[in-house]
Amino acid sequence: xxxxxxxxxxxxxxxxxxxxxxxxxxxxxxxxxxxxxxxxxxxxxxxxxxxxxxxxxxxxxxxxxxxxxxxxxxxxxxxxxxxxxxxxxxxxxxxxxxxxxxxxxxxxxxxxxxxxxxxxxxxxxxxxxxxxxxxxxxxxxxxxxxxxxxxxxxxxxxxxxxxxxxxxxxxxxxxxxxxxxxxxxxxxxxxxxxxxxxxxxxxxxxxxxxxxxxxxxxxxxx
Numbered sequence: 001x002x003x004x005x006x007x008x009x010x011x012x013x014x015x016x017x018x019x020x021x022x023x024x025x026x027x028x029x030x031x032x033x034x035x036x037x038x039x040x041x042x043x044x045x046x047x048x049x050x051x052x053x054x055x056x057x058x059x060x061x062x063x064x065x066x067x068x069x070x071x072x073x074x075x076x077x078x079x080x081x082x083x084x085x086x087x088x089x090x091x092x093x094x095x096x097x098x099x100x101x102x103x104x105x106x107x108x109x110x111x112x113x114x115x116x117x118x119x120x121x122x123x124x125x126x127x128x129x130x131x132x133x134x135x136x137x138x139x140x141x142x143x144x145x146x147x148x149x150x151x152x153x154x155x156x157x158x159x160x161x162x163x164x165x166x167x168x169x170x171x172x173x174x175x176x177x178x179x180x181x182x183x184x185x186x187x188x189x190x191x192x193x194x195x196x197x198x199x200x201x202x203x204x205x206x207x208x209x210x211x212x213x214x215x216x217x218x219x220x221x222x
Contacts, residue, residue: 005030008044008057010219012212013205014107015068016056018100018159020204022072024197025158026079032203041219072096076155083149091149095136095156099163102132106166110208111216121170128167133178136160140180146187153191161188169207 009016011034023030051066058065065071076082083089145151167174175182
């Protein structure tokens, strides 16, 4: 039996969370090793595991993979969540890159000073509702299918659901004006592997708190 993928990161969301989501959606069990001290991080560097001195790091198929986008692309292709041809893949890439932009903005708010955090959250919510959500509402409306690309469950669907749920953590009514996205959220959340990941006790991480921020700053000497 092949070894389970092993994820090296902090015990929190950050750039690893989309990787967790994708593995879970593919029905793949994985192990995690959390970085808690500066020494943990330096050991990975000393062992030559961090190509550009950065995490996330994923050990899979005899490889030590770094760079979030490369890891996600590999996993999507490996587990048949990356479309059937190049035209479908490039559409998946476009949609994924869009949601990644939005998700990165949300992830970074955990590191904002208190006096500027709410202003940034308001800006993110505005962008979600005026720039990102209208695009995906139109995509779903134009082709009238259940999923974003090729009417087949893909990496793009996984990541859009993740982004939607992150926005709803900031504002529970964020999807009010987007009925097709509401239906999409219900539909994708009901896929058995996704539904399992959304249950309490899964490896899905909660929103970042001050303890998580403190550990990241300490490990990375920020």
